[in-house]
Amino acid sequence: MPAASTPSAGLHSFEPAPRRRTVGVDVGGVQVGGGAPVVVQSMSNTDTVDVESTFRQCLELAQAGSELVRITVNTAEAARAVPEIKKRLLGAGCAVPIVGDFHYNGHRLLAAYPDCARALDKYRINPGNVGYGKRRDEQFSVICKVAAEKGKPVRIGVNAGSLNQELVMLKMQENTDHDLGFSAEEIYNECMLISALESTELARECGLRQDQIIISCKVSRPRDLVATYRELARRTEQPLHLGLTEAGMGIKGLVWSSSAMALLLAEGIGDTIRISLTPRPGGDRREEVYACMELLQSLGIRAFMPAVTACPGCGRTTSTTFQELSERVEGYVREKMPEWKERYEGVETMTLAVMGCIVNGPGESKAANLGISLPGTGEEPNCPVFIDGQPFARLKGGYDELAVAFQAIIDDYVATRYPRREPASPAATGS
Numbered sequence: 001m002p003a004a005s006t007p008s009a010g011l012h013s014f015e016p017a018p019r020r021r022t023v024g025v026d027v028g029g030v031q032v033g034g035g036a037p038v039v040v041q042s043m044s045n046t047d048t049v050d051v052e053s054t055f056r057q058c059l060e061l062a063q064a065g066s067e068l069v070r071i072t073v074n075t076a077e078a079a080r081a082v083p084e085i086k087k088r089l090l091g092a093g094c095a096v097p098i099v100g101d102f103h104y105n106g107h108r109l110l111a112a113y114p115d116c117a118r119a120l121d122k123y124r125i126n127p128g129n130v131g132y133g134k135r136r137d138e139q140f141s142v143i144c145k146v147a148a149e150k151g152k153p154v155r156i157g158v159n160a161g162s163l164n165q166e167l168v169m170l171k172m173q174e175n176t177d178h179d180l181g182f183s184a185e186e187i188y189n190e191c192m193l194i195s196a197l198e199s200t201e202l203a204r205e206c207g208l209r210q211d212q213i214i215i216s217c218k219v220s221r222p223r224d225l226v227a228t229y230r231e232l233a234r235r236t237e238q239p240l241h242l243g244l245t246e247a248g249m250g251i252k253g254l255v256w257s258s259s260a261m262a263l264l265l266a267e268g269i270g271d272t273i274r275i276s277l278t279p280r281p282g283g284d285r286r287e288e289v290y291a292c293m294e295l296l297q298s299l300g301i302r303a304f305m306p307a308v309t310a311c312p313g314c315g316r317t318t319s320t321t322f323q324e325l326s327e328r329v330e331g332y333v334r335e336k337m338p339e340w341k342e343r344y345e346g347v348e349t350m351t352l353a354v355m356g357c358i359v360n361g362p363g364e365s366k367a368a369n370l371g372i373s374l375p376g377t378g379e380e381p382n383c384p385v386f387i388d389g390q391p392f393a394r395l396k397g398g399y400d401e402l403a404v405a406f407q408a409i410i411d412d413y414v415a416t417r418y419p420r421r422e423p424a425s426p427a428a429t430g431s
Helices: 051-064 076-091 106-114 114-119 134-150 166-177 184-205 221-235 249-266 289-298 321-343 361-367 400-415
Strands: 025-027 030-032 039-043 068-072 098-102 122-125 155-157 213-218 307-310 351-355 369-373 381-388 392-393
Touching: 025 213, 039 213, 039 289, 051 068, 051 076, 051 289, 068 076, 068 134, 068 392, 076 098, 076 106, 076 114, 098 106, 098 307, 106 122, 106 134, 122 134, 122 381, 134 155, 134 184, 155 184, 166 184, 184 213, 184 221, 184 369, 213 221, 249 289, 307 321, 321 351, 321 400, 361 381, 369 400, 381 400, 392 400
Parallel strands: 039 068, 068 098, 098 122, 122 155, 155 213, 307 351, 351 369
Antiparallel strands: 025 030, 369 381, 381 392
8 A cells, every 4th residue: 555645845726827917998998808708709700780780699698698798890881880880789778888890991980980889888809900100190099089089998909910011021031131030920029019009009099098999919929828818918918808810610619719818818918818719600609709708607717507517428338317407407408597597696606526337437426516417338228416415315217207307406506505685675676
């Protein structure tokens, strides 16, 4: 028998670094930076001119947990649609801040459509495509001055794919002339930083306060994102919007985003995040919201909804029942969470386990607040259920019977274990 030993002194639970010190920016009542929780945001992919579909998607994203929602404002028709979209959201009881995404013609649209400028809660400006030469600064200044007049914050959003090419060529030539030895990748990253920081200075000169400016420097490769944001965090106290500019689809988008953003978030870098997933045709836009929430929750930075641990399956689990039950429980929890969150305090910290055989099933089930261990191939056809580590019941039956019975146990646990929230007063609801 090996000798007994005490745990290593360095062996303790991972804790993310404290959030980097930043200025707080108020975006329509949601604070970004300044010690506030990391904010989840998303972007609609509807045609903004289609008021009904854009309103519906913004509402769905907000209900899914998006705390800021960005929409495209690219034409006069889109600018005219913005106030009506905002009005419908407020009429539906949804006060989610709406961010206008401007490229190329934002200076004209904001000046020509003051109702749009007022309805939006923040403007996103890409300094790489607001114009060329002298007109770049002039047109960028117009947007900043409108923001200052209307009391709106801005995000100065630099993208690798639309970087100021005049700046890039200048730095490339300097690299060659002085034999500096920088790679093209390093030069691009430095140009992004220069563009973001110089644009921030120009925005301040145009009348914006420090607490009205958020910065992003988005790239499409994880290692570049990590390097760029580490340096950006060193050079500025402005809050940072974090994310890959084009994460990709499905597994690739999730893995590439998480690999970079988890490192930065664990170092305290990043005040608001978006995981820019490419949706499948007809796919659910809310997936990017769920991905952000799962990332923050996995690091222990925020809790949004009960976590469901599920068995991956192996040769012992030839039945698909545990997979189907896991999927149904996750969907049920997500569906019920808006109601639970309003009624019960702390329910987002609940843990559940749906396991597939006797090897890890009982152990993982006992470790969760609520757990069920399904029988593997050849095992006794009953399913022990554990509540807070203690045996509670044994369920039998087919998939539907198990699902209904386990969901009823979940409902009862939520109703009896979490304190009820006090109902909002009429003054708080505005009624």
